[in-house]
Amino acid sequence: MTWWEALLLGLVQGITEFVPVSSSGHLVLSQHLLGLGAEESDITFEVFVHFGTVLSIFTVYGQEVADLLAEAWAGLRHPTLVPERYRENDTFRLGVFILITLIPTGLVYVLFKTQLEQAFGSPRFTSAMLLVTGVLLLLTLLRPQPEGMLSPIKSFVVGVAQSAAMIPGISRSGSTICTALYQNVRPERAANFSFLMLLPVVLGATLLKGLELAEQGLTTEWVPLFIGTVAAYVSGIAAIYIVIDFVRRGNLQYFAYYCFLVGGLGLWLL
Template sequence: MDLLQIFILAALQGLTEFLPISSSAHLILAPLVLDYADQGFAFDVAVHVGSLLAVISYFRHEVISISRDFFKSLFNRYATTPESRLGWMIIVATIPVGLFGLLMKSLIEGELRSPLVIAITTIGFGIVLLVFDKIGKHSRDEYSITWRDALIIGLFQAVAIIPGTSRSGSTMSAGLMLGLTREAASRFSFLLAIPTILMSGGLVTLELISSDASADWNSLLLGTALSFITAYLCIHYFLRFIERIGMTPFVLYRLILGVAILIFFLP
């Protein structure tokens, strides 16, 4: 891989993992548009590790307090705190995507990676995001999420294993539908990314180990670093401005991207 390809793919992963515009769609389409060879399992793992490190680093204080209080609550049910409850909600919301991912893995990696599927989901779930952003009450924070809310958000996240849907976009849509503020829906979506990326990255890592594929460590380390930087900046500025700008700019981008895919990639 040359430096330009590493930069483009790593930056795409770092930016699109947390914006509601689908990282999988961009990583699938980028090699087609730019005529690049497939980047391979190893690079996919590297850029996902960069995104994971970015979200953990950005929310390091929340991660520490949630983890600490969660483990305390395991041994003392009277030690429940808002942070421990949030930890439980993250676990509940993670379960559906783990089950769906295992059951539909071959389908996701095959037929569902087509430009037609990506175009339909990009447009369709963009409209879903816009509707819930407009009708949502925007009155709750992430600490008010209930077991039922967590399960609903988790089911939305499970649907997002279909390329083009966007994991962050679907979970934010669910949060907005349930009355969360834009920032609260985004923060829960970003925290939810930690166990989700750990699971998906773990599966890809196991496949990489079993495949005996060679690795270009310089490219992998550079991809990880670039993905970390772009993802960290993306999270910071998204949370800073989302209440002010709303979801409409991202919806418009999705609609334009979906139409462009239909025009340029389909006969």
């Protein structure tokens, strides 16, 4: 992998991890256009660019993450007070909601891991799923001013949406934010919840890939790794703020038009 390929793929990962246009879908299409077949895709590079997106979440939501960890530790130290903390503490309640989203996500990954991995070999299928993402984003126009809060049931449904986003071309941020909005969750809360619930998922995926990397050994030069990681980190921070602004103003339909364009071109040309 050359430095400019690493820069491009790092930017694609960082931007599309948070912008609701499917990071997995864009990586599949980008690798296809760059001539990087599945046998050439480097797990080492994937580990490092995912680490870059983790750092971007910590940078933007550092205080929120620290508060969540503090509340989790307090709950573990005093388990008898968990019901009271759930009722009275918004941060503790948010942490519970994030844990709830992991239930359907983990089940789908365990049950359908092989099928999901096979889907990454088809650029045309990925393009078709981008059209599905576009429809999900466009439907937010039917819920113009949501004003509600999260709940355990709403969180579980958002977790189901996150599970569907394991399919390349289905945007994780798009499906989770849209699903929260459909359930009348306030826009900014929906976006923040989507990004915070991503953290354990990305950390888990990075850990699994890191274990594979430990078995295989380092197979990529350090310069492309560094360039890709920094590109994913910087672009990820920018993408988070951009998406929050779009969600707050109720303008997710513009990302839908982009998904329709890329998905349509993919079906036509690939």
